Structures are given as structure tokens and as C-alpha cells.
Amino acid sequence: MRNILFTGIAALSLLSLAPLAPAMAGSIDTGGLSVTHGGGNANTARGSFSTAGQGTTTIGGAAYGHGRALTYGGGNQNLASGYLSNAQQDTTTIGGTAFGRGRATTFGGGNRNVASGYLSNAQQDTTTVGGTAFGRGRATTFGGGNRNLASGYLSDAQQSVTTLGGQAYGRGQSLVSGGYNSNRATGHFSQADQQVLTVGGATHGRELVSGGRNRNAATGFGSSASQSVTTLSGQ
Amino acid sequence: MSLSSFVFPVLALFAALPALAQETGGMSLRGPAAMLERIEQLQPGCRLSQTSVTIGVNRASGAHSQARQDLLTMAPGGCRPLVSTQVVAGANLGLGPGSNAEQSIQAYGPRGLLATTAYTRGYNLAAGPRSTAQQRLLNQIGR
Numbered sequence: 448m449r450n451i452l453f454t455g456i457a458a459l460s461l462l463s464l465a466p467l468a469p470a471m472a473g474s475i476d477t478g479g480l481s482v483t484h485g486g487g488n489a490n491t492a493r494g495s496f497s498t499a500g501q502g503t504t505t506i507g508g509a510a511y512g513h514g515r516a517l518t519y520g521g522g523n524q525n526l527a528s529g530y531l532s533n534a535q536q537d538t539t540t541i542g543g544t545a546f547g548r549g550r551a552t553t554f555g556g557g558n559r560n561v562a563s564g565y566l567s568n569a570q571q572d573t574t575t576v577g578g579t580a581f582g583r584g585r586a587t588t589f590g591g592g593n594r595n596l597a598s599g600y601l602s603d604a605q606q607s608v609t610t611l612g613g614q615a616y617g618r619g620q621s622l623v624s625g626g627y628n629s630n631r632a633t634g635h636f637s638q639a640d641q642q643v644l645t646v647g648g649a650t651h652g653r654e655l656v657s658g659g660r661n662r663n664a665a666t667g668f669g670s671s672a673s674q675s676v677t678t679l680s681g682q
Numbered sequence: 683m684s685l686s687s688f689v690f691p692v693l694a695l696f697a698a699l700p701a702l703a704q705e706t707g708g709m710s711l712r713g714p715a716a717m718l719e720r721i722e723q724l725q726p727g728c729r730l731s732q733t734s735v736t737i738g739v740n741r742a743s744g745a746h747s748q749a750r751q752d753l754l755t756m757a758p759g760g761c762r763p764l765v766s767t768q769v770v771a772g773a774n775l776g777l778g779p780g781s782n783a784e785q786s787i788q789a790y791g792p793r794g795l796l797a798t799t800a801y802t803r804g805y806n807l808a809a810g811p812r813s814t815a816q817q818r819l820l821n822q823i824g825r
């Protein structure tokens with residue numbers, strides 16, 4: 448949880464610098480379309496006693512003048528399937544500021560973390576920062592749809608998903624969704640821990656927040672499943 | 683109605699569609715004046731479009747083998763193209779028993795005046811017993 452708060456604070460500090468960008472960049476200085484794609488990565492530890500570590504960082508841009516900023520950091524897969532294997536995945540995607548009736552769309556969800564091997568360990572950390580739209584803009588943030596599964600005997604699966612987006616200034620629209628997550632511990636004496644933090648909001652206009660439809664289940668003998676889903680909006 | 687009176691308008695329509703598509707395709711010009719102003723900001727000698735693709739494949743397939751790959755791509759500074767595209771993709775495979783595969787890919791590029799696209803994709807696999815695979819990808823667009 449401390450890791451989540453740290454990444455959240457660091458990302459919020461980056462967002463707080465966003466209004467300074469036009470002054471640094473000039474009046475009409477940058478383009479109207481910014482696409483930042485850092486997701487869709489796969490990390491697999493398949494062999495026995497194997498270790499797989501993956502870190503992906505994508506830092507993209509801003510869009511001015513009827514701009515459209517698309518940030519995609521989700522859709523990652525982390526799998527530890529070997530005996531006593533260890534898979535660690537860290538994905539950070541930063542992008543997405545749209546000025547002037549802009550649209551800022553941020554997608555950080557749709558991640559999958561699985562520890563299926565005997566005594567395996569899978570850790571996944573996904574941070575996506577995007578989505579600030581000025582001037583009757585529309586900011587859409589989706590950080591949910593994540594799946595965390597510990598199916599191996601004595602396996603351990605830990606998933607942390609942080610999605611920051613959705614500031615729409617000046618009669619804008621802000622849509623935030625952090626739900627539809629699944630956390631399951633099906634192996635004997637397995638552990639599954641899932642933490643999902645989705646932060647959006649901050650608009651004077653219309654706002655829609657959805658954080659529901661989450662599932663948490665410990666079905667294995669002696670298994671343990673803990674789930675924490677936080678969806679923040681409405682500042 | 684004769685056949686020719688039907689065929690010629692249809693052929694004329696098919697001939698007109700590509701021209702129409704060329705006029706309406708691409709980026710929407712909601713502010714043509716601002717768009718032209720941005721295009722005029724293109725410095726002489728700078729490219730209209732700049733695409734950077736960095737792809738690495740790193741594989742350690744022998745028993746107790748080691749494979750290390752470092753890739754760095756940097757675009758020349760000072761020039762901002764109209765459209766900037768930067769792609770980073772890597773595959774890192776530790777296949778042999780006791781093998782070690784390390785991959786690092788870094789790419790730095792300018793932001794486009796009109797549009798910027800950054801795309802990163804990684805595949806990391808430790809398949810051999812006691813194998814290790816470490817992958818680091820960094821795709822950064824200048825602010």
C-alpha cells in the first residue's frame with residue numbers, strides 16, 4: 448500500500464506540473480494528437496527456479512489546440528508458472544494532456560497476474576498517468592478490469608494497479624471507471640493480494656464515477672485472498 | 683431508364699470517392715489557421731516526418747549461457763518534425779538451463795508539431811530451469 452501511495456503521490460506531483468507546460472512550450476507550440484502506448488507487455492517465468500523481471504517505462508506527450516491525448520498503459524501479463532519461479536513486472540506509462548476542447552483518454556487496466564507454479568511468486572505493478580483536458584474537455588479514465596490469480600500450491604500473487612487521470616477543467620466531462628476487477632486464490636495454501644487505485648475527477652462539469660463489480664474469492668484449501676479497490680473522483 | 687444512364691453516374695461516384703477520402707482523411711482540421719501556423723513553425727532543414735524504430739531480440743539458449751543487449755536510439759536535437767513516431771520493442775529470452783538474459787532498450791525522440799506517437803512493447807521469458815531474464819525498456823518523448 449505504501450508503494451501505491453508513493454507512486455500515486457509522485458504521479459500527482461507530475462500532474463501538478465501540467466498547467467506549467469503551456470508557459471514553457473509557448474502559445475501554439477505542440478501538436479494536436481498525442482498517442483502514448485506502453486502496455487501490452489508479457490513477462491513469464493516458466494522454468495523451475497527461474498526468475499523473470501521486466502520494467503517498461505513510456506513517457507509521452509501533450510496535445511494542444513483541439514488536442515486529443517491517448518494514453519494506453521494496460522493490458523500487461525505477468526506469469527510465474529514454474530516450480531519456485533519468480534516473475535516481477537513493472538509498467539509505467541505517462542502521457543496525455545489535452546488543451547483547448549481536448550479529449551484525454553487514459554487506459555491503465557486490463558492487466559493479468561498469475562502465479563500458477565508450485566511455490567511460485569508473481570508480482571505486478573502497473574502505473575498509468577494521463578488524462579488532463581482543459582477548456583470544455585472530456586477526460587476518460589479506465590483503470591479496472593484487472594485479474595489476479597494464485598492457482599499454484601503455496602503460490603503467491605500480488606497485483607498493484609494505479610491509474611491517474613481524468614482532470615477536465617472548464618465545464619468539462621470526467622468519466623472514471625476502476626471496477627470490474629477479479630482476485631482469486633484457488634491453489635492450496637495460496638495467497639492473492641490485489642490493490643487497485645483509480646483517481647480521476649476534478650471537473651466543474653458533468654462527472655461519472657464507477658468502481659463496482661469487483662470479485663474476490665479464496666476457494667483453495669487454506670488459501671487467502673485480499674482485495675482493495677479504491678476509486679477516487681469528485682474534487 | 684437505359685443502362686448507360688445508370689452506369690455513368692455510378693462510375694462518376696466511384697471516381698469521386700477517392701478524392702473525397704483524401705480531403706476528409708487524416709487529422710481533422712478544426713482550426714485550419716492554427717494548424718497552418720504550426721506547420722509554418724517547422725524550421726528549415728527539419729524533416730516533415732520522423733520515425734524511429736528500435737527492436738531488439740536477446741536470447742540465451744545454451745546451458746549456463748549469458749546474453750546481454752543494450753540498445754540506445756537518440757534523435758538529433760533541435761529539430762522538431764511535424765509528425766513524430768517512436769517505436770520500441772524487445773524480446774528477451776532465457777531458454778537454456780541456468781542461462782541469464784539481460785536486455786536494455788532506450789529511445790529518446792522529439793515531439794512532433796502536429797502529432798506524436800510513442801509505442802512500447804516488451805516480451806520477457808525465463809523458460810529454462812534456473813534461468814534468469816531481465817528486461818528494461820524506456821521510450822521517452824521530449825517535453
